[in-house]
Amino acid sequence: DAKTTQPPSMDCAEGRAANLPCNHSTISGNEYVYWYRQIHSQGPQYIIHGLKNNETNEMASLIITEDRKSSTLILPHATLRDTAVYYCIVCGSGNTGKLIFGQGTTLQVKP
Amino acid sequence: ETGVTQSPTHLIKTRGQQVTLRCSSQSGHNTVSWYQQALGQGPQFIFQYYREEENGRGNFPPRFSGLQFPNYSSELNVNALELDDSALYLCASSLIMWGGTNEQFFGPGTRLTVL
Numbered sequence: 001d002a003k004t005t006q007p008p009s010m011d012c013a014e015g016r017a018a019n020l021p022c023n024h025s026t027i028s029g030n031e032y033v034y035w036y037r038q039i040h041s042q043g044p045q046y047i048i049h050g051l052k053n054n055e056t057n058e059m060a061s062l063i064i065t066e067d068r069k070s071s072t073l074i075l076p077h078a079t080l081r082d083t084a085v086y087y088c089i090v091c092g093s094g095n096t097g098k099l100i101f102g103q104g105t106t107l108q109v110k111p
Numbered sequence: 112e113t114g115v116t117q118s119p120t121h122l123i124k125t126r127g128q129q130v131t132l133r134c135s136s137q138s139g140h141n142t143v144s145w146y147q148q149a150l151g152q153g154p155q156f157i158f159q160y161y162r163e164e165e166n167g168r169g170n171f172p173p174r175f176s177g178l179q180f181p182n183y184s185s186e187l188n189v190n191a192l193e194l195d196d197s198a199l200y201l202c203a204s205s206l207i208m209w210g211g212t213n214e215q216f217f218g219p220g221t222r223l224t225v226l
Contacts, residue, residue, distance in 0.1 A: 034214070042219060042220075043115075043201050043203075043217030043218050043219050043220050044154065044201070044203075044217045045217070046214045046215065046216060046217075049214065085153075087153060098144075098156045098159065098167055098169065099144075099146075099154070099156060099203075099215060100156065101146075101153030101154045101155070102153055103152075103153055104153055
């Protein structure tokens with residue numbers, strides 16, 4: 001079973017920030033939080049990951065709470081092409097390649 | 112840099128047949144993972160290959176098997192196909208370094224339909 005809980009769906013206006021929450025209250029000390037997204041009929045796309053510090057890259061920002069029990073993925077200026085299913089995944093470091101996907105959050109960006 | 116590619120894109124088989132799906136890893140990656148994604152569900156981990164050896168397996172029966180070749184390309188074989196095997200099969204490659212993180216990069220998938 002997935003170790004994360006996400007809302008099933010969210011809407012966001014084009015050009016506004018999209019904030020996608022994720023709960024992972026049972027996360028272990030050596031487990032990272034990964035975010036992937038899947039645009040319809042395509043393979044999942046890696047977005048960002050973090051351990052305990054906030055992270056930012058060209059796609060998004062990841063805010064992890066101090067107790068690491070939840071996180072938020074931020075798309076600063078959502079576009080219509082950001083409409084996708086977003087998956088929050090908790091995964092150990094090193095050789096554990098098993099990504100356990102839950103149901104994810106379907107983000108609908110509206111004009 | 113070449114991304115992950117999969118072939119074929121679509122495939123139709125009948126129940127009881129066997130199928131082989133292929134994946135070419137992203138350049139420089141040493142690990143391949145396979146996932147099954149049923150309609151409306153998140154991907155489910157089948158297994159992973161690292162340096163040509165199976166390195167972890169999900170809850171799938173032995174009729175799902177795989178290979179990884181020295182050039183890090185991979186095959187997924189499914190014997191005795193069942194109707195429930197109809198799904199999108201995704202291949203993901205990554206560079207595993209002990210103690211490091213491993214972002215996985217997915218191919219576009221193969222859509223398998225079993226009739």
